[in-house]
Amino acid sequence: MAHRSEHRRAAETGTPYAEALAAFGERVRLVAPGQWDAPTPCTDWSVRDLVNHLTSEQLWAPELLMGSTVSEVGGRFDGDVLGTDPVAAWTAAAEAARTAFEVPGAAGLTVHLSFGDVSGQYYLDQLTTDAVVHTWDLAEGIGHRARLPEALVRFALGEIAGYGDLSGSGLFDPPLPVADDAEPQARLLALTGRREPSPSTPEAPGKPR
DSSP states (O other), rough: HHHHHHHHHHHOOHHHHHHEEEEEEHHTTTTTTGTTTOOOOSOOOOOHHHHHHHHHHHHHHHHTTTTHHHHHHHHTOOOOOOOOOOOHHHHHHHHHHHHHHHHHHHSSSEEETTTTEEHHHHHHHHHHHHHHHHHHHHHHHOOOOOOOOHHHHHHHHHHTTTTGGGGGGGGGGGOOOOTOOOHHHHHHHTTTTOOOTTSSSSSOOTOOO
């Protein structure tokens, strides 16, 4: 029931953020019991680490949208936030974050991030882009190669193309070369230091990017 509800909610809101959360949540529900410790294209993160990262990001959203600063939130969402039921933890965090952004005027709020103040819209776009890229990572990690929704790929590609070289943040590998006529998903992955395996390449969850 929770799975159907998530997709129904995404369809109702029609926002890239809701759709990105639904896409990631769909892959979370595909994680088999023995796959939580499996590696992912994010070489320092297991499947559980990756889901924990995205879940923690969503837990921050309601707090920051209400005006809290990073120092005020402190370490509340550090460490393991998944507990004994990662799927339930992700679902609750995603629902709370989505609901917070649906409050009228949320996009115009001032959000205090670690590097400075930004608009709620900037923060929303950042979270959306992160969820899109990590949906691919999670799908690779559990052996379910993903063709991401085209609209989400184009949204994230437009955002990341404006960020420049992201490797300086320490969160991404340097961009990889990609053909000018490559399709959007291949370009998106290349900008974040990822390479989509060729169709002839055997599936290898956790292959380093």
